Amino acid sequence: MRLIFQACSMIFTLGNLVASQSQSPGWKDAISTSIINFNNEKMQITWTARKLFLNKNVSFSYTFDEGKNKVWKPCPTYLLDQDYNSGCLFKTEGPTLAISIRNSDGSKELFSKTLKSDFYIKPNPPENVTFFWKGDTVTVSCNKPERAVKCLRLELQYKSKFDKDWQSRTSKCCSVGEQGFDPRKCYSFRVRLKRLAPYCNVVNYDSDWKAETFWMNGTLLESCDDIKSQSNTVIVLSCLLAVLLMMLVLLILLCKWQRLQKAVMPAIPDPKYIFADLFNDHNGNFQEWIDKTDHAMVETKVEYEEPECIIEAESQQDEKNSDKQGPQEKSFSFSKAAENNDPKAAQIACLMPTSNTIASFAGFQILMNDDMYVML
DSSP: OHHHHHHHHHHHHHHHHHHHTOOOTTOTTTOOEEEEEETTTEEEEEEOHHHHSTTOOEEEEEEOOOSSOOOOEEOSEEEEETTEEEEEEEEOOOSEEEEEEEETTSSSEEEEEEEEGGGGEEOOOOSSOEEEEETTEEEEEOOOOSSOGGGEEEEEEEEETTOSSOEEEEEETTEEEEEOOOTTSOEEEEEEEEEOTTTTOSSOOBOOOOOOEEEETTEEESOTTHHHHHHHHHHHHHHHHHHHHHHHHHHHHHHHHHHHHHHHSOOOOOHHHHTHHHHHTSTTOHHHHHHHTGGGOOOOSSOEEOOOOOOOOSOHHHHHHHHHSSSOOEEEEEHHHHHHTOHHHHTOOEEEOTTOEEEEETTEEEEEOSSOEEEO
16 A cells, blocks of 8 residues: 555656646747745746846746636736846745746747646744753754644754864754764754655755854853853963962961061060160260260169168177178168068078169169179
8 A cells, every 4th residue: 555655646746747847839948947935935936037038028927726717917026137037926825836927018928837836845944943952962943834844854963163064963843863962062053944855845945044053061152263262261360360379378478487487586686776875976885885874774673772780699709700701791671571571571681792783774784883884
């Protein structure tokens, strides 16, 4: 049964081809026409006017009526080639079309033809094309046309920026899938609808390509050329960020080093700046400087008072012996002990030469006696 059906289909197709080639006598091989049925909505018939009708204009009429009572309609919109009629554009109104080309006033027929308009359909580009990404697989789909879906195929073409030629994949309308896409590459995609021939079309008409789109790892881009500029921008920003981070780290390390240096090796005060007048005005002569700065002396670090000496009545001989011994010594009690009325502390005697004095000045301790000054 299947073979019988295919044979009948071929016979039907051949019959339509023979019918479509019926022409007026004398013009069978002289006129060649181009017939396009745009999505079964508009018909476009064109011919080579300059070669066939040199310096002559022709008229065109058509009808979709069948039988003897045909109503011919004049061409509503002519296509021109250097001011000569070279084609006609009109609305598709049925499956069977008859055309007629006549002289300029329509009195003489120059060419006629009957054809099946459904065999010359050129589909429109696919509508509402969507891309679905899952890993390295992409599935492209579009809306189904209202008519003749079985005669259509959806073709997907793609290439990366490293490919010279397009890779093609065709599937039934209206979804096609492909796998093996590298997420690190940018791809260009385009899709169109194909009309099957010779089962559905006499001429292999494909739709125009849908606008080209650019994708990378499931992300829509304006162009694959933007990847270079974006990568350059990322590199520059990364370098600037690295430099700023290095400067920040160096600054932190410098602050830490200064703190560590101060903790390990504290700065030693230079007496040159503390006693500037001693070195600048007196050239380091301490005796001359101290004589002129007596008024700047602060009160002594430890103040001494000369209280009454507490002499224990052990023996007068010890007293006499003490009078015979070297320099005379005096026993002093601390002022703090006196203030605290501590009897034991008051008995503690500090034996020092009377001529010796300890004074503090500008943070230094100075021991003064009759012969010399010593800075402590």
